[in-house]
Amino acid sequence: TMKPHLRIVRHPYEEPDHLNLVVSASNGNLSARFEYYENARAIHEWASVLEQFPRHSSDIFLHEIGSETPEDRTAYYFRLRVFNTNSAGGCAIQLRFNNNQSLPDREIFDFCIRAEPSQINRLGKLLRTFAELRHEVLEWNVTEGKLHEFS
Numbered sequence: 001t002m003k004p005h006l007r008i009v010r011h012p013y014e015e016p017d018h019l020n021l022v023v024s025a026s027n028g029n030l031s032a033r034f035e036y037y038e039n040a041r042a043i044h045e046w047a048s049v050l051e052q053f054p055r056h057s058s059d060i061f062l063h064e065i066g067s068e069t070p071e072d073r074t075a076y077y078f079r080l081r082v083f084n085t086n087s088a089g090g091c092a093i094q095l096r097f098n099n100n101q102s103l104p105d106r107e108i109f110d111f112c113i114r115a116e117p118s119q120i121n122r123l124g125k126l127l128r129t130f131a132e133l134r135h136e137v138l139e140w141n142v143t144e145g146k147l148h149e150f151s
Helices: 040-051 117-130
Strands: 005-011 018-026 031-039 060-066 077-084 091-098 108-115 137-141 145-148
Touching (some): 005 117, 018 040, 031 091, 040 060, 040 117, 091 117, 108 117, 117 145
Antiparallel strands (some): 005 137, 018 031, 077 091, 091 108, 137 145
């Protein structure tokens, strides 16, 4: 089985304003991969929040792009949500993606990666450096994390 992990690969695009990201993620049971466009400032925001997460027992971080409502006609919907799962300090990272296509081209996934606060804080630190756009790849799992350039 795969270890729970998150891998973000950055492809040169309209930087530094917009990033073309390919995200691969697994919770050990389900795995998914999707590509989307992100505001570069958002990575700094994620880092600031996740480095300190959770600040209190009901802390929630939510980042959404697009919409799943057909009338909104967005190319896709992406949700990143980090939240506490219990009073003992367990946390989870929820990833939801919908490519908003009609069948048979529709692709939707929604799952969580469980993590301890210290592991989420480490993801925040990796994102802080990743936001400087000097590395192409961010790899994080519950035991380690690293940044590197394409070899």
